[in-house]
Amino acid sequence: MVRAAERAQAVRDLVEADRELALLRELIQAASNGPEVEPLAAAAARMITDATGTDVCFVHVLDDSDRSLTLAGATPPFDREVGRVRLPLGSGISGWVARHRKPVVIVENKESDHRYLAIDSLSDAGFTSLVSVPMETDPGGLVGELTVHTVERREFSARDVELLSVIGRLIAGALHQARLHRQLVGRERAHENFVEQVIEAQEIERRRLAGDIHDGISQRLITLSYRLDAAARAVSEDSVEASVQLAAARELVDLTLQEARAAIGGLRPPVLDDLGLAGGLASLARSIPQLRLEVDLTEIRLAEHIELALYRIAQECLQNVVKHAGATMARMTFSVQDDDAQLEITDDGVGFDAVEHPLGADETRGYGLLSMSERAELVGGRLNIRSRPGSGTTVTATIPLPPTRD
Structure with a gap:
């Protein structure tokens, strides 16, 4: 048992x-x-x-x-x-x-x-x-x-x-x-929400500055231009020196007004709201007559803070090309592959030693490349720079796209 x-x-x-x-x-x-x-x-x-x-x-x-x-x-x-x-x-x-x-x-x-x-x-x-x-x-x-x-x-x-x-x-x-x-x-x-809020705060401040320039400085310049015209008409024909000085003043006002309008356009690109990133980049390319610029842009909408970051990187990069590269031709491509958005700008300019000077050959260029690098990192991306003296420069910004959320 x-x-x-x-x-x-x-x-x-x-x-x-x-x-x-x-x-x-x-x-x-x-x-x-x-x-x-x-x-x-x-x-x-x-x-x-x-x-x-x-x-x-x-x-x-x-x-x-x-x-x-x-x-x-x-x-x-x-x-x-x-x-x-x-x-x-x-x-x-x-x-x-x-x-x-x-x-x-x-x-x-x-x-x-x-x-x-x-x-x-x-x-x-x-x-x-x-x-x-x-x-x-x-x-x-x-x-x-x-x-x-x-x-x-x-x-x-x-x-x-x-x-x-x-x-x-x-x-x-x-x-x-x-x-x-x-x-x-x-x-x-x-972190993603924080980045969006930071970029949104930056854009709000840019809009405010653009509005202040438009409503304040630009309007006063226009008024000053009218008064200079009136003064030029009031000056007698015998006052040659006064006429010359008024014409020079008018020319200076016109130049300053153009710069103010350019600053307004740079501070707030409304084309992003209307046409998206591809349309905004195309419009940016058309605004640079100093370069023969080829574009290859994918039509796709991204999160607003990513579009803004890429647009600002392109804006800074093209300004660098015009001011420092001595280039006659450049190419800008934008594409989305494998959950990454990629912006690449290549120029045929003087180039520089990217190994010895990873952020550029001089202080001004260095600030621009550093600014682009910081913008890319802010949205979780990276900036890659390839250049050699006499062989032009290629700047590539790669931004990982966040997964789709409900």
């Missing part, structure tokens, strides 16, 4: 071991499906209830502040509350388990436990017994906790608690990685 009982127990242990091994394989498969917290927690909750013969499972994960737990996964019908339920660390049984990192077993009358906290959205009046265990990574870092409930009264054994603890430790590592991934994505989105 004793041997028969021992053999029966051995069979039961073997069946339990196989069941636990199958559960571990399923959890590993779920963890390998993707780095998202909620899908992993939901899959874990479903598998745990199946493996332990319990009725419901809740998986709480520590939030990014490390001060509270958020319901990240649950079996139906409580899965609709995922992301909505939050518990301060130490609050309720789940919060107590997470804070003290000790399992809790309650067979019945959980409401009488001083740690119990009723949550209306997770009404569990029909559940009698529960086990709650912490989820920790190997170095001892807390990730969260998981709780299983049963409707029928159940005496959870030490083996049940150990199995849940093993499961908790197993999925803790995957959930920890998922939390890190979520934090990284959040930081990337925060």
Whole structure:
């Protein structure tokens, strides 16, 4: 009889071991499906209830502040509350388990436990017994906790608690990685939003300056031009010197007015709003008669802050070509490939030693190339400069495009 009982127990242990091994394989498969917290927690909750013969499972994960737990996964019908339920660390049984990192077993009358906290959205009046265990990574870092409930009264054994603890430790590592991934994505989105806000603030300031120049300096120059015309008509023909001086003053006013209008156009390119980046670059190319400029531009709309950055880089680069390169011909291409936007400008000018002087051959050119490089880096891109003395210069700006978001 004793041997028969021992053999029966051995069979039961073997069946339990196989069941636990199958559960571990399923959890590993779920963890390998993707780095998202909620899908992993939901899959874990479903598998745990199946493996332990319990009725419901809740998986709480520590939030990014490390001060509270958020319901990240649950079996139906409580899965609709995922992301909505939050518990301060130490609050309720789940919060107590997470804070003290000790399992809790309650067979019945959980409401009488001083740690119990009723949550209306997770009404569990029909559940009698529960086990709650912490989820920790190997170095001892807390990730969260998981709780299983049963409707029928159940005496959870030490083996049940150990199995849940093993499961908790197993999925803790995957959930920890998922939390890190979520934090990284959040930081990337925060950085992207910050960049957009910085560029938007710059453009708002540029619009303000353009408006001030147009409404102030330009209008006064126009008025001054009218008065000079009137003065020239009032001067007698014998006053040759006065006429010469008035004509020179009028010429200076006209030149200053042209520069003011050019500054307004440079501060705020409205063509981007109307025609997009390709149209804006084409318009920019037509505004430079000093160069024979070939263009090859892909018609595609990008995020506003990226279009602005690329337009400003092209603007600065072409100004450098006109002022310093001594070029007669240049080529500008814009394309989008493999989730990257690329702007390239090549000239046939004097060039410079890009190895010895990576940002240009003189102070003025250096400032321009540094400004372009900073603009590219601001939106997460990079600027590459290839040049040799007598062989012209190629400037390439490559900007990674953010993934499409809802």
